[in-house]
Amino acid sequence: MVVISPKLDHILEALEQAATLEGLQTASEALCAHYELAHVVYHWVDSAGDQYGCGTYSVAWQERHLDQNYLRTDPVVSGCYQRFHPVDWKRLDWSSKAARALLLEAIEHGVGNQGFTVPIRGPNGQFALFTVNNTCSDSEWQVFTEANRRDLILIAHYFNQKALEFEPGRTPETSQALSPREIDAMTLLAIGYSRAQVANTLSISEHTLRVYIESARFKLGALNTTHAVARALSRGLIVV
Amino acid sequence: MVVISPKLDHILEALEQAATLEGLQTASEALCAHYELAHVVYHWVDSAGDQYGCGTYSVAWQERHLDQNYLRTDPVVSGCYQRFHPVDWKRLDWSSKAARALLLEAIEHGVGNQGFTVPIRGPNGQFALFTVNNTCSDSEWQVFTEANRRDLILIAHYFNQKALEFEPGRTPETSQALSPREIDAMTLLAIGYSRAQVANTLSISEHTLRVYIESARFKLGALNTTHAVARALSRGLIVV
DNA sequence: GTGTACCCCACCATAATTGGGGAGTTGGAA
DNA sequence: TTCCAACTCCCCAATTATGGTGGGGTACAC
Structure with missing residues (x-):
């Protein structure tokens, strides 16, 4: 050589x-x-x-x-x-x-x-x-x-x-942006908070939180919360 | 300049x-x-x-x-x-x-x-x-x-x-490696499968699947499934 | 000033997930 | 051989998440 x-x-x-x-x-x-x-x-x-x-x-x-x-x-x-x-x-x-x-x-x-x-x-x-x-x-x-x-x-x-x-x-999926509250919700979920804890942390009712999660799930085309968090993560919309 | x-x-x-x-x-x-x-x-x-x-x-x-x-x-x-x-x-x-x-x-x-x-x-x-x-x-x-x-x-x-x-x-031992089955489970969960679907896909009982999820959760120091998937993702242990 | 997107709250019922047990097999490493 | 980690299966009860529907408010842009 x-x-x-x-x-x-x-x-x-x-x-x-x-x-x-x-x-x-x-x-x-x-x-x-x-x-x-x-x-x-x-x-x-x-x-x-x-x-x-x-x-x-x-x-x-x-x-x-x-x-x-x-x-x-x-x-x-x-x-x-x-x-x-x-x-x-x-x-x-x-x-x-x-x-x-x-x-x-x-x-x-x-x-x-x-x-x-x-x-x-x-x-x-x-x-x-x-x-x-x-x-x-x-x-x-x-x-x-x-x-x-x-x-x-x-x-x-x-x-x-x-x-x-x-x-x-x-690496496609031009993802729709999440609203600030949705990002908050996804982020807190991603670090292990339960829905109740997230709601408490954000000082909103759990019902309201649910609206955000559902909205985020819809925007991300996700089938459930875990999926939504996974997509938000891999698209770089949230960082943990 | x-x-x-x-x-x-x-x-x-x-x-x-x-x-x-x-x-x-x-x-x-x-x-x-x-x-x-x-x-x-x-x-x-x-x-x-x-x-x-x-x-x-x-x-x-x-x-x-x-x-x-x-x-x-x-x-x-x-x-x-x-x-x-x-x-x-x-x-x-x-x-x-x-x-x-x-x-x-x-x-x-x-x-x-x-x-x-x-x-x-x-x-x-x-x-x-x-x-x-x-x-x-x-x-x-x-x-x-x-x-x-x-x-x-x-x-x-x-x-x-x-x-x-x-x-x-x-980065070191913070991330304990997941077993193959655990990786399978986490990956499928991350792409939106429910527990039942994952178990079905892997051709194992849902109870067995639960053991993997719990084990992965433990290894990742995660508080719940969503957290575990998020950690597995951000540590690069799974790819979606 | 009408639409759109965001923010907040409520009820119902059903489905899914979790936490705590216990038990058996295999294959590879020490 | 012995040990250990990984793989497989099961029950029960409690907790949580989800899927619908409904309502209110603000702010900004066209």
Whole structure:
């Protein structure tokens, strides 16, 4: 593996000009060649089964990964989920048997023994991973990751920005604004108050409070109070 | 305002070496001087009153901002909450009267008329903003932001990384992981299913479901189901 | 000055949720 | 092996939430 100082501008510009998912695919392959890596992968992690990603992993491995309940098994996914900073695979927790089995299987599918993954988070709990990996020694890998850490963070950011553009359906819902009282009500409910407590806190009757909750539920298209609070939260209308 | 190509390495290294919150404060002042900006602010947004941040805003304005119920009023906060990419203040929604009043008041407190804010998200629903702002013309500001966009993203990233290091108490074991079934239950509740529907969907008895909900409630330290769902959402344990 | 959106209060009855018990299986980790 | 966490099931009674309907008031914009 040769460490090359990347032409970051070119890479990011190519990413910015990508107009489709295929463009991202091409970009990841270009990145892979540029850095002389085994794999470069962007992967939108989503509880609803996998779906969205691109990169140079083999199709067989991607499918296998899905089958494996990887969301809960793969230390890369669960480890990154709890971290903010990019992480070298060596520093993850491989103590569980399932995790080690997954790694062995990955290597059989052509995944390198060294990996470096950047967690990325977007609105509404969106979560994605940007991974580079290769087969090489620990020291070689360390040199590479330290040299390119910042670039990789930026590349990950741009990948995710594009992915969010291409999949707007995930963050849509131009939501109708809530009135101040409705926001009060939703907020207090979200922090665990019962209806009686909320009414008391707002110094209004419980009946009045109910009107607000129903109104908020209507505006949010929610089926019940919990749903309304969940929507208000994930749309950023209230913050807890 | 003069646009200077930043010595990014020096800036980021200084950030990495910061050992305390004061270090970040110093870093933001240095950044401010370096880019010749009116203000540079890192701001951990948290519903529990404000608390954590650093930067060059006047103390008076910070306190005023808090008083103002800024979480709901400030378009910078609410707008960034729904975006992934950095955003120029001009592109936010200033149509509400309260928002415009806030901006006017901000300018009176020495905040510049131009702003650029990078949203940053960490584990467990952590959310923060990194803002640079200045008083200048639209075109000057555009030149500045386009020239420094990538650097600002990286700087924001490093600020947040440090903030997370300094304040581990906010994210650590606070959030105990939920079991798969608990996640299922919380997720379905968050999308509006009633208990009966959830139980039916998961093909378990409603009584069993109740055990999961109670267990999740306990793990999340929640007072009731709505609270539990809200916490699971804002900690990023479930996605809707 | 008519509409619209917000704010406040009341009754009824039914449906749903919660809190307190107890009990058994499995599979993986120590 | 033993332990533990996760998964599954059950009862009862009390509390809470919901779905209707009705009424009043203010403020602002067109």
